[in-house]
Amino acid sequence: MTLQGDGGTDPRGHGDDVRAVPLRHPGRWVASAVVLVVAAAVVSSLVTNERFQWDVVGEYFFSSAILSGLWTTLWLTAVSMTIAVVLGIVIALMRLSPNPVLQGGANLYTWFFRGTPLLVQLIFLFNISALYPVLTVGVPFGPQFFEIPANDILTPAVVAIVGLSLNEAAYMAEIVRGGIKSVDHGQTEAAQALGLRRSVIMRRVVLPQAIRVILPPTGNETISMLKYTSLISVIAMPELLYSAQVIYSRTYETIPLLLVASIWYLIVTSVLTVGQAYLERRMSRDQRNPETFLGGLRRHLRVHDRRAITRRERP
Incomplete structure (x- = not known):
């Protein structure tokens, strides 16, 4: 805002009165008008364009094929993300x-x-059997313990879990590594001074503090993982998108079935976003007065000193 004098003098003679004049922001009004016009145009198109076929969307929204594909997407996301987090921690420590x-x-x-x-x-x-038709377990350049055809193991479900997990683990490793690096090195030095092993320090001191940094991007990666499962449709895994594709390849109602899949993706990602926001708020409250390892050690020493002084002062 600007300060503008009105040229007058107050009765006490303190000079000109100052009147606050708020700054005008015409650009904000223009931008708001553009956004409203675009939003109105989108809503109007969704309501008036009969080619969206909303009746078909409602018909297939809760169909058994779509719900089965949705369930496959959910458990595939959960299993792949769990494996990726564990593997990412191992790779980050490496x-x-x-x-x-x-x-x-x-x-x-x-x-x-x-x-x-x-x-x-x-x-x-999915095509690894072209390179390794038979998978063997044994000693390199030595005896082989047993072998099994690759196609018997690498089913579409196994390929989906392994592929998604291995890819996501590379990104989770960087997230975990960044979280570990964010912990003050003094925490590790204090734990080493107490004679703790490296594995114990990492498990008891570093990782509990790094989780505050690791958790928010992990939530983002989980949402991304949910959407990455749509790529499994290329290997004929019956997840949500593939289930919609099977239906519209038979009925030729492509747009309504894609809308069904998109709406379900939006619903699930919205639930995950709400859960992520709740966890971030919870952790931000815990971070207001966090007790670090050094803080807990100092508090313990102060309590120990007070107890020792009290014992010496007793008659």
């Missing part, structure tokens, strides 16, 4: 390891899976 072999292997893993498209990885894995 990247932070002083062992150059572990560090190099983790770097190679993240380089490959972050550098190639997920769709290519899924198709390649």
Whole structure:
């Protein structure tokens, strides 16, 4: 806002009165008008355009095929994301390891899976039997314990879980690594001074504090994972999108069935977004006065000193 004098003097002679004049923002009004016009045009098109076939959308929205595909999408997301988080933690610890072999292997893993498209990885894995018709378990250049045809193991469900998990683990590894690096190094030094092992320090000191940084992007990755499951349709896995494709390939009602799938994706992602927002608010409240490892150690020492002084002062 601007300050503008009115040229008068107050009775006490303190000079000109100052009147606040708010600044005008015509650009905001123009932008708001444009947004409202676009929103009205979209709503009008959705309501008046009969080619959307909303009656067909309502007919198939709760059909058994669509609900079965939705269930497949949900459990596929949950299983793949769980495996990816566990594997991502392992890879992140390997990247932070002083062992150059572990560090190099983790770097190679993240380089490959972050550098190639997920769709290519899924198709390649689905056709891996062309390279390895028979999978064997044994000692390299030594005896083989047993073998099994690749097609008997790599079903579409297995390919979907393995492909999604391996790809997502590369991104989760970077998220976990960033969370671990965000923890003050003094926490680790204090734990080492107490004689704790590296594995105990990581499990009891570092990871509990890093979870505050890891959790929000993990929620974003979970939402992304839900949408990435639509790529499984290329290997004929009957998830939500593939179920819609099967129906409209028979009825030729492409747009309504794509709308059905899109609405279900929006519903599930909205629920996940609400859950993510709740967790972030919960953790932000916990972060207002967090007790770090050093803070807890100092508090423990102060209590111990007070008890020692009290014992000495007793007659």
